[in-house]
Amino acid sequence: MRRIIVLGSTGSIGTQALDVIRANPRRFELVGLSAGSNAEVLARQAEEFRIEDTALGAEESEQLVRDVEADVVLNAITGSIGLGSTLAALRAGRTLALANKESLIVGGELVKSAAAEGQIVPVDSEHSALAQALRSGTHDEIRRLVVTASGGPFRGRTREQMGDITPAEALAHPTWDMGRVVTTNSATLVNKGLEVIEAHLLFDVDYDDIQVVVHPQSIVHSMVEFIDGSTIAQASPPDMRLPISLALDWPHRIGGVGRPLDWTQATSWDFEPLDDEAFPAVALAKSVGRAGRTFPAVFNAANEQAVDAFHEGRLPFLGIVDTIARVVDAHEAPDQLTVETLSDAETWARTTADRLIAQQ
Structure with missing residues (x-):
């Protein structure tokens, strides 16, 4: 029986993970849930699974990971805001089922240095x-x-x-x-x-x-x-429940999760x-x-700003990648990669992207 915390439980990956857990009650025990902002759905999930330990927002999610005993943390938070929870899970010795790719990409060597061999299992x-x-x-x-x-x-x-x-x-x-x-x-x-x-x-x-x-x-x-x-x-x-189930119980397979070809x-x-x-x-x-260092963080942050601008009608579709490239070209990375330099680089990238978008 593996004890599971699901972060980002109200999103696509999170809800499918709950499908897997719901269908395998003898294999998994859900012990914690978190969501970004959807408190109503989170409350319904907690009621269904009889979960007392829940969190809303990034900081509470990190605290949940530190406080609740679990074998596996599924990080399905969207965006680089999930980095704190990724590091918290690794430092607490949990197996990290990683759907929040941005935290690894942005954190780079910070995340890798915090992880033991085999501690990160991919969900993508x-x-x-x-x-x-x-x-x-x-x-x-x-x-x-x-x-x-x-x-x-x-x-x-x-x-x-x-x-x-x-x-x-x-x-x-x-x-x-x-x-x-x-x-x-x-x-x-x-x-x-x-x-x-x-x-x-x-x-x-x-x-x-x-x-x-x-x-x-x-x-x-x-x-x-x-x-x-x-x-x-x-x-x-195509069915994300298959890689999700593998990540939750790696390297073991669960029968009946997906249909075969x-x-x-x-x-x-x-x-x-x-x-x-x-x-x-x-x-x-x-x-x-x-290039490493803070460049991946800048790439990701500029993209998030550009995607928002595209959907708000302030940027054409092709402008998304063009904006990322311009922000990356303007970036001067610090010598050391720390949580603080990552945060500073992301803030700079978002500000720079917004300025470039406004000029178009």
Whole structure:
């Protein structure tokens, strides 16, 4: 029986995690819940699961992690505000089921230095797929990681064809049902750029050896190519409950979480190279990841400001990544990475992004 704290319990990942826990009462015990601001839904969840330990907001979530005895903390908070809870979980010795990729990306070496080997288990479907495939060989046998991308709603369009995209169009993802920020990030492929940084940090593979491939069916969630020419892929119908269940009870699998592929039906899977000219976010993210220090934090903060501006009608769709690039180019990183320098860099990035957006 694993005792679970779910942070961000009212969001997409959080509610699906509760589905897994609800269906497996002999395997999991829910001991704590937190939400960002949705107190009404949080109260209903707490009543259903008979949970007394709840938290609202980032600071209370951190305190919940420190105070409540648990085996696993699922961090499904959205945005870099989840960094404090990530560090709190690691320092408390909990297994961290990480859906809040921003905290690892922004925290970088701060997070890695706080984590024991195997303490962070990824929840993202791509990184869960990589973790599963990597069990087929040693680290020295890896040739490259292949991260798949659906391509989003604008796959196949040129840059010129994306000049007048509306927020409603950007939110019409062909595969996944996600929140506003993550869905928009999938449309710009900023999300895939963040996932490349996450893959580098999780698996210690060089950026030159991490490739993004467009796979519109979203059946193959990622692949690992080994030095003997063998490629191991993890494939399943799109359903986040599968990687969530693995993260909650890693490395054990839970029966009946997701439906398998139907091999009695004829089907085909497509794989296409990424169009870096139309979608420059992945290449930009790689350069930011290589630069390290506070650059990933600046990338992420500038993106959050630009996404808000796009949905408020103050910035065109293409302006999102263009704004990130301009903010990154203007950034001068401090020599040391600390929680304080990260906070300062994020504040600077948000202010700079807002100023650049206002000038357009």
